Amino acid sequence: MTNAPGSGTIHFKGTDxxxxxLAVLLCVWLYFSLWFGQAIGKADxxxxxxxxxxxxxxSLKNDRLLKFNGRIGTxxxxxxxxxxxxxxxxxxxxFCVFHGWLTTPGDTTACLPNRISITLKGYASEYDALAGER
Amino acid sequence: MKPLHFVTTHEDHRIALLAALAITIHIIESAFPSPLPGIKPGLANVITLFCFIRYGWKIALQVSLLRVVISSLILGSFLSPTFLLSLSGALLSLLSLLLVQWPFRHHLKYQPGAIGYAIIASISHISGQFLVAWYFFIPHPGLFKLLPIFISFAVLLGLVSGIITQFLVEPHKASPE
Known part of the structure; x- marks a missing residue:
């Protein structure tokens, strides 16, 4: 913008x-919606x-406590x-306790010694071809 | 037996030359290590951008298709998932370049410069790859947590390749052919 084209310096047009x-705004928006928002759907x-x-x-609709017996205990x-x-x-x-809350679809944690794993699912994670998520 | 004889135009030679350049850059670049699968400088795209700005989308399309197909044949990834990702990225980035240029096709003044085009190309390139990867290979919603990182790198690396493209495009503007 400030230098003439072809002068060998970096210059930006107004459109650039x-x-x-816009690109920087898109980045900021993506960080907010995908990292801190609910853009990838709610887990159900x-x-x-x-x-x-x-x-x-x-179902995640009803609040409750679930108790399971695994390999080494409950x-x-x-x-x-x-x-x-x-x-x-x-x-x-x-590790499983320190992982804290699972909030979005696809979040997973497991207690390996006890052989128990939990995953959240939402409408967006219905299909999974290669990853073999269950 | 009469030897086969093809009539080649000046344009064919230009496409071949530019495609060869793009393939070379693509293959050299594929040897670079990358911090995250999918993030690489995309310097081969400089050639596509150069073609697009200087010679129009038809030549750019031919050069980038030749680049994708031939470099995948050389690298041994033809028709593999990598090839599909590469192809979808290349096609979507050209398509979005066209979409951005189209409203200003009669107003050269308002058209983006090399840097603007490069950023659009890199963002759409990674988005195309990302969507194909998500739809066909890893349809897991957690993948979207990576998208902001990819787009940030696309903006940065697009800026760099745009500056390189600008240096490529402009000496031609100044000197008569």
Whole structure:
């Protein structure tokens, strides 16, 4: 804009500046909507897989506590306001408990010693070809 | 037996030359390590942009299709998922370049410069790849958490390739052919 074309310096046309501004705005919007928003849909189902049994689904609509028996003991899972978490597990590391709330579809955590894994599912995660999510 | 004889035009030679350049850059670039699968400088796109700005979309389309097909044959990824991603990115970025240029086709003054085109091309390139990857290979909603990172890199790297394209395009503007 300030230098003549062909002068060997970097210069921006007015349209370029508009495009750069729009691109930066798009980035900011994407961070807010995809990282902190609900743009990828709301989770409505909790899928619990215990050992090699087939997975069971629980609705997230009703708040409740679920108790499961795994390989080494019991795991307690809480469903509250469309979210889910491990609140107790009889394993040593407690990774599953420290993971905290699962909030969006696709969020997964597991208690490996106890062989229990939980995943949230929403309408957006109905299909999964290669990843083999259940 | 009469030897086969093809009549080639000046334009064919130009396409072949530019495609060869783009393929070379593409293959050199594929050897670079990248921090995240899918993020790379996209320097081969500089050639496509150069074609688009200097010679129009038809030549740009031919050059970029030749680039995608031949470099995938050389790298051994022809018809593989990588090839599909590469192709969809290339096609979508050209399409969006056309869409941006179309409203201003009679108003050269308002058309974006090389930098604007490059940013549009890189954002749409990664978006095309992302959508294909999400739809066909990893249809998991968690994938969308990566999209902001991809788009940020696309803007940055698009700016860089736009500046390179600008240096490529403009000496021609100044000197008579």
């Amino acid at each position: 500046i508009i495009i750069i501004l 189902t909790l899928i619990v897989q215990i050992d090699d049994q087939s997975p069971t689904e629980y 795991s307690l899972i809480e469903i509250k306001q469309g979210k889910a978490r491990f609140i107790h597990s009889s394993c040593r590391n407690q």
